[in-house]
Amino acid sequence: MVKLAVLGCGLMGLKIAGAFAYHGHRVKxxxxxxxxxxxAFSRLEEDKKQLRDEGLLLHKSFIGQVLFMGRLEETxxxxxxxxxxxxxxxxxxxxxxxxxxxxxxxxxxxASNTLRLSISDVAERVIVKERVIGLRFLFPVYYIPEVEIKxxxxxxxxxxxxxxxxLERMGKTIFxxxxxxxxxxxxxxxxxxxxxxxxxxxxxxxVDFHLSNGIPTLSHKGNVAPVQDDIRRLNSVEIxxxxxxxxxxxxxxxxxxxxxxxxxxxxxSLLINRRDGCPICRQNITExxxxxxx
Ligand SMILES: *[C@@H]1O[C@H](CO)[C@@H](O)[C@H](O)[C@H]1NC(C)=O
Ligand SMILES: *[C@@H]1O[C@H](CO)[C@@H](O)[C@H](O)[C@H]1NC(C)=O
Ligand SMILES: [Zn+2]
Ligand SMILES: [Zn+2]
Numbered sequence: 024m025v026k027l028a029v030l031g032c033g034l035m036g037l038k039i040a041g042a043f044a045y046h047g048h049r050v051k052x053x054x055x056x057x058x059x060x061x062x063a064f065s066r067l068e069e070d071k072k073q074l075r076d077e078g079l080l081l082h083k084s085f086i087g088q089v090l091f092m093g094r095l096e097e098t099x100x101x102x103x104x105x106x107x108x109x110x111x112x113x114x115x116x117x118x119x120x121x122x123x124x125x126x127x128x129x130x131x132x133x134a135s136n137t138l139r140l141s142i143s144d145v146a147e148r149v150i151v152k153e154r155v156i157g158l159r160f161l162f163p164v165y166y167i168p169e170v171e172i173k174x175x176x177x178x179x180x181x182x183x184x185x186x187x188x189x190l191e192r193m194g195k196t197i198f199x200x201x202x203x204x205x206x207x208x209x210x211x212x213x214x215x216x217x218x219x220x221x222x223x224x225x226x227x228x229x230v231d232f233h234l235s236n237g238i239p240t241l242s243h244k245g246n247v248a249p250v251q252d253d254i255r256r257l258n259s260v261e262i263x264x265x266x267x268x269x270x271x272x273x274x275x276x277x278x279x280x281x282x283x284x285x286x287x288x289x290x291x292s293l294l295i296n297r298r299d300g301c302p303i304c305r306q307n308i309t310e311x312x313x314x315x316x317x
Pocket of ligand 4: 278281282283301302303304305306
C-alpha cells in the first residue's frame with residue numbers, strides 16, 4: 024500500500040485526496056485551518072455520494088482510508104508521496120515545502136500542485152531538490168485523466184518515474200506543459216471529458232466495447248504536446264515505448280477489455296496464462312490484440 028499525504032484541504036486538495044483513496048491508497052490530509060479541516064469530512068462524503076450515484080463507487084466508502092490531521096509532522100513522516108495543494112503563493116509554498124523536506128522520509132517525493140510558479144523557485148530552500156516535482160491535477164480530479172507535470176531544474180528521472188508509475192496505475196495520463204500557459208479546462212471540456220470517462224468505465228466493465236471509443240483528445244493548443252522528448256532528455260530510455268514488464272521489447276499489443284497498451288506480446292501472453300490482470304488497472308485480461316507498428 025502506498026502512503027500519501029495531501030497538504031491543504033481546499034477544493035483541490037480534497038479532490039486529490041479522494042481520488043487517491045478511491046484507488047485504494049491511504050491518504051493523510053493536513054490543514055492548519057481547523058474549520059476547513061472540520062468541514063472536510065462532510066465535503067468528502069458528498070463526493071462519495073456523487074460517485075455512487077454515477078455508478079463509479081459500488082461500496083459505501085473508498086477502498087483507501089482518509090485521515091484528517093492538524094499536525095504537519097504526523098501527516099508527512101511516513102508518506103511515500105506528498106502533494107502540496109495550498110494557496111498559490113510562492114512564500115507560503117516555499118516555506119511549507121522546506122518544512123516538509125525536513126520532516127518526511129529521505130526518499131519521499133514532494134509534489135507541488137502549482138498553476139504558474141516555477142518548481143525551482145518553490146523548491147529553493149529544499150536541500151534535496153531532485154525529489155521535488157510539479158504535478159497539477161485537473162479539476163474535477165476523479166474524472167479527468169490528464170495530470171500536468173512540471174519539472175524543476177533539478178528534478179530527477181527517478182522522481183518522475185515514481186510519479187508516472189503511481190499515476191498510471193490509477194489510469195491517469197501524464198503530460199508536460201509546453202510553454203508558459205497552463206492547461207485550464209472550460210466548463211464544456213470538463214463535462215465532455217467526464218462523460219467520456221464515465222462512458223469508458225461503463226464500456227470496460229460491461230460486455231460490449233468498441234476500440235474507437237477512447238477519450239477525445241483536447242483541442243487546447245500546445246498542451247497536448249508529446250511527452251517523449253522531455254522524458255528522453257532526462258532519461259535516455261524511451262520509457263513510454265518499452266514494455267512495462269520486460270522493459271526490453273516494444274509495446275505491441277492492446278489488452279482487452281481495458282485497452283491498455285503497456286506490454287509486449289510475449290509478456291501479455293505470460294500474464295494471460297498466469298491469469299494475472301493488466302499491470303495498469305488490474306482488470307482480468309480476456310484477449311490480446313496485436314498492434315503492428317508501420
Ligand atoms: C479557514 O477555513 C474557513 C472554511 O473553509 C474559511 O472560511 C476561512 O476563511 C479560512 N481561514 C483562513 C485564515 O484561511
Ligand atoms: C478475474 O478472474 C478470476 C478467475 O477467472 C475471478 O475469480 C475474478 O473474480 C476476476 N476478477 C475480476 C475483477 O473480474
Ligand atoms: Zn515484455
Ligand atoms: Zn488495463
